[in-house]
Amino acid sequence: MKRIFFVLSIAISACAFSSCFTNPITGRKTVNAVSEDEMRTMASAEYKKFLAANPPVNGTPESEMVKKVGNKLATATQQYLTSIGKANLIQGYQWEFNLVNSKEVNAWCMPGGKVVVYSGILPQTQDETGLAVVLGHEIAHAVARHSNERFTDQYITQFGTQVLSSVVKTNSDAVNNIFDYAVGISGTGLLLKFSRNQESEADEMGLYLMAMAGYNPEQAIPFWQRMGSQGAKVWELASSHPSDETRIKNIQKFLPKAKQYYKPQ
Numbered sequence: 001m002k003r004i005f006f007v008l009s010i011a012i013s014a015c016a017f018s019s020c021f022t023n024p025i026t027g028r029k030t031v032n033a034v035s036e037d038e039m040r041t042m043a044s045a046e047y048k049k050f051l052a053a054n055p056p057v058n059g060t061p062e063s064e065m066v067k068k069v070g071n072k073l074a075t076a077t078q079q080y081l082t083s084i085g086k087a088n089l090i091q092g093y094q095w096e097f098n099l100v101n102s103k104e105v106n107a108w109c110m111p112g113g114k115v116v117v118y119s120g121i122l123p124q125t126q127d128e129t130g131l132a133v134v135l136g137h138e139i140a141h142a143v144a145r146h147s148n149e150r151f152t153d154q155y156i157t158q159f160g161t162q163v164l165s166s167v168v169k170t171n172s173d174a175v176n177n178i179f180d181y182a183v184g185i186s187g188t189g190l191l192l193k194f195s196r197n198q199e200s201e202a203d204e205m206g207l208y209l210m211a212m213a214g215y216n217p218e219q220a221i222p223f224w225q226r227m228g229s230q231g232a233k234v235w236e237l238a239s240s241h242p243s244d245e246t247r248i249k250n251i252q253k254f255l256p257k258a259k260q261y262y263k264p265q
């Protein structure tokens, strides 16, 4: 599929231009080669294709729970970013939370707030709070612009600091392939694989976001213990996520801060 990259301004070589992104929650700095507008547009098209091939479940208690928990997290994210003057970071987001029938233990969130939860993860999440651990983590990947970062890393590997607009003219297929690598989906599976740093950052942010949405962040620990004990490592973070032990240690480190955000409902 041909894609057209409308916004082509990039400053890949240094973090001193508008393409530099500072995570508003963790402070981590990254470089984004493509505008978020462009990422959202492309992700939205991928999301539509995915749902056409994998019709979402509607009108069941499970699908309603996915929408309820997802929307609570989205609202909390919006309110928090607004409170720190960073609402522009999710400007243009049109959140969608869909459940699909699949044995896969999986969930993901594309740029722009396009979320899918696979029914195979529900036995692990068990309840709303468990689902909030997963959705907080996935929403964090999007808010932290991890797909854009992956796109940028791969682009630099292949094309160095060549300006994106000229590469698109001569080698658009390669650029499209990089997009598929960063955001694309195939069949029922997500091709995207985040780095370990990104996974850790998503764990940290996800913990804060679930707390802001009124879910007890302490429940993240039994969730990850369940995932670990059942060897359930099939979802998006399968390849590069920290070991279960490291992940739980990290979560324990961030729990005191998460609890400050927690407002029981």
Ligand SMILES: [Zn+2]
Binding pocket: 137, 141, 194, 199, 202, 236, 237
């Ligand atoms: Zn992840």
